[in-house]
Amino acid sequence: MNLIRATTFHAPPGGLRSYADGALAIADGRVVACGDYAAVQAEHPQAGVRDLRGGYVLPGLIDTHIHFPQIRILGSLGCELQDWLKRFTIPEEERLADRAYANRIAGEFVLGLLSHGTTTALAFGSHFSAATSELFEAADESGLRLFSGLVLSDRNLSAKLHISADQAYQQSKDLIGRFHQRRRLRYAVMPRFAVSASEPMLDVCRTLLKEDATLPFTTHINENAAEVAEVKGLFPRAADYLEVYERFDLVQRRSVLAHNVQATDAEIRRICQHDATVAHCPASNAFLGSGIFPLARHQRLGARVALGTDVGGGTGFGILKEGLQTYLMQRVAHEPISLTSGQLLYMATRAGAEALGMEGETGDFQTGKAADFLYLRPPEDSTLAAVLKSADDPERILAAIFTLAGAESVREVHIAGDLVFGS
Secondary structure (H helix, E strand, O other), X not given: OEEEEEEEEEOOOOOOEEEEEEEEEEEOOEEEEEEEHHHHHHHOOOOXXXXXXXXXXXXXXXXXXXXXXXXXXXXXXXXXXXXXHHHHHHHHHHHHHOHXXXXXXXXXXXXXXXXXXXXXXXXXXXXXXXXXXXXXXXXXXXXXXXXXXXXXXXXXXXXXXXXXXXXXXXXXXXXXXXXXXXXXXEEOXXXXXXXXXXXXXXXXXXXXXXXXXXXXXXXXXOOOHHHHXXXXXXXXXXXXXXXXXXXXXXXXXXXXXXXXXXXXXXHHHHHHHHOXXXXXXXXXXXXXXXXXOOHHHHHHHOOEEEEOOOOOOOOOOOHXXXXXXXXXXXXXXXXXXXXXXXXXXXXXXXXXXXXXXXOOOOOOOXXXXXXXXXXXXXXXXXXXXXXXXXXXXXXXXXXXXXXXXXXXXXXXXXXXXXXXXXX
């Protein structure tokens, strides 16, 4: 058993827990205890101590919406969703037909996640089976907890990215057999969105979920107004966007629906009834001009909400940055909210675990969970280090971390106790 001694934060149900001189006790990759150092050390006097005071230990961050093929189109300014897809996204995703290129992208992608403290990610794979395999292999080699899958589309994108419903089923089954539940990997069923998935393709998704109840599901919904109108034209019998997915039994406890910026109250209520989760991607919503996410309505109606970076529609891999952007955008939302740093930490960690059905395994430091954590220590000459020298209130310290910490402050990342980034 080892004790990690440092200022420690986590946000299990019930609110923020913080320990100025904290200890995380770990044995066999599992959390044995988390609390004040003196109390934890007294309970485990024989444990070795790694003294990391001067830094901060947080649970591993969880990204519930990100795109593997899009890392190299980050920063494509001046577009809304459909124009951005046509000008930047689709051409780049077509390049992943080259397996060697996909291999390079997979390495860059996994490193981008780990270097920003993300230990678990729900990532859209590629439209190409071989490229999706490269992502799974890279994640497996790194130790990352990855949920991903073949992206399914059969219309309205590019002929190079389309496959038939039969091909979608066969290729998905092959990938499921090879990667689902292999160590820290999980397969997820993922049609890109209703615009690019016909009824036969959505029926394939339903079949895959029925055949294996352990598979999660993810897609996009209600991202911008033009998309919503296009879906209405493609599925005129559906009352709203959500009903397109409901008709194929795709909205359930294991479903993560990305964006939902343009949602109606009726849709939010039904998402709650299905116990599904919304992946909120605030930087992407602003970057592509999609709108300000109605978090107050989602909270009032009881919806689960976790965070995603939406690389490459977003602005980078940092979930801490997404927490800050959530705070900023909700301050100027139609129904303003002033979120606490504890609430942001919950959205960045435990809420993501709940979205993925992993709350019994990761997301906070409750006893028995996997020891997924990051060690933050800002460079001595950084603004964050200067701010923290005079911050003593736990909420103030955590708020400064969300505001100012980036990859430069992530010194180590551990998953189930294994060091997966840093030295």
